[in-house]
Amino acid sequence: MATILCLSSQVLRGTIGNSAMAPALWALGHEVWTLPTLILSHHPGYGSPQRRETPISEITQHGAEWARTDALGHIDAVITGYLASAEQGPALLHLVQQIKRANPDALHVADPVMGDWPGGAYVSDPIIEAQKNLAAAADLITPNHFEAMQLLGTKSANPDEDFLGKGAWISSEPLLAVTSYPTFTPDLTSICFVGDEGIWQVATPKFKDVPNGTGDLFTALMTGHLMNGLDPLTALQKSAGSTSAIAKLSSGARDLALGKGREELVSPSALPELVQI
Numbered sequence: 001m002a003t004i005l006c007l008s009s010q011v012l013r014g015t016i017g018n019s020a021m022a023p024a025l026w027a028l029g030h031e032v033w034t035l036p037t038l039i040l041s042h043h044p045g046y047g048s049p050q051r052r053e054t055p056i057s058e059i060t061q062h063g064a065e066w067a068r069t070d071a072l073g074h075i076d077a078v079i080t081g082y083l084a085s086a087e088q089g090p091a092l093l094h095l096v097q098q099i100k101r102a103n104p105d106a107l108h109v110a111d112p113v114m115g116d117w118p119g120g121a122y123v124s125d126p127i128i129e130a131q132k133n134l135a136a137a138a139d140l141i142t143p144n145h146f147e148a149m150q151l152l153g154t155k156s157a158n159p160d161e162d163f164l165g166k167g168a169w170i171s172s173e174p175l176l177a178v179t180s181y182p183t184f185t186p187d188l189t190s191i192c193f194v195g196d197e198g199i200w201q202v203a204t205p206k207f208k209d210v211p212n213g214t215g216d217l218f219t220a221l222m223t224g225h226l227m228n229g230l231d232p233l234t235a236l237q238k239s240a241g242s243t244s245a246i247a248k249l250s251s252g253a254r255d256l257a258l259g260k261g262r263e264e265l266v267s268p269s270a271l272p273e274l275v276q277i
Contacts, residue, residue, distance in 0.1 A: 005075050022220075
């Protein structure tokens with residue numbers, strides 16, 4: 001069991017951001033702290049929500065209080081996700097650095113929320129820059145394909161031309177798991193992983209009308225499995241299998257079926273094949 005801090009958006013109704021990550025991490029047996037960067041009455045799929053951005057002063061005050069009570073050293077992993085403003089980036093990075101000083105073994109997982117194909121970016125350029133800074137300090141990065149292209153400064157959506165073909169991310173640090181990675185089969189989606197073991201890919205079925213939040217869910221599952229001692233490739237395989245199962249259960253719904261699919265979170269009924277590329 002680990003203590004994991006989630007720093008992302010949070011909805012009062014729905015399953016995105018912290019509201020998707022916390023249930024998955026609890027299902028895997030972890031203690032979870034959540035500090036929202038933004039609180040929404042519901043996710044945008046229900047219409048325009050009420051929203052409250054967390055002030056920078058509030059983020060720093062929570063960090064200072066945790067430092068005062070020696071709580072930072074008890075955090076085993078921290079996930080950074082959605083930023084409501086570019087100014088939150090340095091505040092979260094400072095908090096991550098505080099955690100790393102208190103516990104050098106703490107894992108930092110960055111999910112650099114910026115946008116997606118085909119629509120492109122849905123945050124401002126300053127937020128994209130702030131996310132790049134957080135990703136540069138991470139041990140594991142879990143962008144979707146569009147966000148991975150932003151991190152590399154290229155806009156290509158063609159898998160023949162992207163970074164894997166150029167070998168741009170072949171290094172042991174940080175680990176990289178790219179979700180929504182393009183395949184040449186329309187009814188499949190995939191996750192591409194780069195780490196010490198080389199470059200690997202897992203493909204899963206593509207389901208229609210899947211609610212938002214699968215990226216948050218995958219990030220939490222990868223973090224939870226790694227903190228449970230699984231090696232990265234096994235964590236990848238199980239996280240992909242669980243995310244696919246939840247996507248299937250949730251097809252046509254407005255929210256991810258995390259309660260109905262709780263057993264799938266813990267032990268997916270099907271594991272996708274790992275293919276080295």
